[in-house]
Amino acid sequence: MGVVGWRVRSMVQQWGWNCRRGLSSAAVRSQLENVGFIGLGNMGAHMARNLVMAGYKVTVHDINENTMKKFSDDGIPTKQSPLEVSESSDVIITMLPSSAHVLDVYNGQNGLLADGANLGPWLYIDSSTVDPQTSRKISMDISRCTLKENKAYNDKPVMLDAPVSGGVPAAEAGKLTFMVGGLEEAYLAAKPLLLSMGKNAIYCGGPGNGSVAKICNNMAMAISMLGVSEAFALGQNLGIKASVLTDIFNCSSARCWSSDTYNPVPGVMMGVPSSRNYDGGFTSKLMTKDLDLAMVSASGVGFKCPFGSQAFEIYRKLCADGCELKDFSCAFRHYYDGKDEN
Structure with missing residues (x-):
């Protein structure tokens, strides 16, 4: 000891x-x-x-x-x-x-x-x-x-x-x-x-294991947010409202924090960044930073993270496109630019 x-x-x-x-x-x-x-x-x-x-x-x-x-x-x-x-x-x-x-x-x-x-x-x-x-x-x-x-x-x-x-x-x-x-x-x-x-x-x-847990958690959170956003965008392009799809997700196997607590579609959930033009919350810049930490740490032990790497590239592009101070749930906009979002 x-x-x-x-x-x-x-x-x-x-x-x-x-x-x-x-x-x-x-x-x-x-x-x-x-x-x-x-x-x-x-x-x-x-x-x-x-x-x-x-x-x-x-x-x-x-x-x-x-x-x-x-x-x-x-x-x-x-x-x-x-x-x-x-x-x-x-x-x-x-x-x-x-x-x-x-x-x-x-x-x-x-x-x-x-x-x-x-x-x-x-x-x-x-x-x-x-x-x-x-x-x-x-x-x-x-x-x-x-x-x-x-x-x-x-x-x-x-x-x-x-x-x-x-x-x-x-x-x-x-x-x-x-x-x-x-x-x-x-x-x-x-x-x-x-x-x-x-x-x-x-x-x-x-020492350091708390930081290990955090970067792994945030990598999973980023990947989850992108997956949920992509699914919502696909659903709306196929004709189903995000509010209906949210109800489906939240009582079925797609349920997760990104759908039931921090929904990325504007107007579906109150009190989250998507309801206020993605202001406040956890910025895309910080998410990009955390994904970078995860990728560097993975590289240091020779571990490949294909989903994490793709998430890092998506968030890095969001920041380059002017969304660095927007909440990371603004990734929904990466997939969908429609008008009827509910």
Whole structure:
């Protein structure tokens, strides 16, 4: 298990013992109470606010000053750099657009690790969607560090890669699913924190495995969305309304998230991006990025992904055609340009 794993396991066992002694849940979670949140985009802003509503003491940072002002106006402390956030935090959560952003926030100037080997927070959770190699590199960097103050429960910082599924609606509703890689003992310690932002937290194995799960999930989601969009477009060209076909899909073998929760046809379902000209949600640019991560990772192990490769090319073309900021369900437009869509 190693020294770090043994220390974290001891911490979790101690917390369990404290629970059996009847200490309050607030006392048990005290080592997670001060949370630094970095990255307040479409997902991160909702996640941070859900932590505030759950009673955590949250401090935030983002490069967007307007976003920072919204949090500051609501009485939530803001800091001007990741390093400043870490100075008052027990736990750091990052939710960033790409591997390059994650590496900069952790290892860049005024980054989380800018103070060298001595860190303040004991736990780092990266919920960004990045390649497994980036997750494993940062986990290794953190494992080489020590804590500025030795705490009774731990004297080594640890990291979890914990990307999410569910999109902006689930982030807002606190119903995300976390896919978690890293030491299992750290996952168990962090689970109450994660469940303040989501409904599921699933342990995936060692460092980087959360990121592996995420890129595989998103590749499957992209392929599914393209398949559903193509089928809807074919149906309408053959004379059946999308609303009728949706009812058929959702009570038969074609039922999936892309048909019953995130329908890509405008006017069929309210409250999803297709009902508002594909604005908001998970952009085609981000889906293209995630598919690129999956293809690069597959190439690294000599694995061929014909459907994933085709999905990547379709989304890359959508972005080139000006849809990069539209939700990825706008792929329906790739197949259908009719007028009667319901």
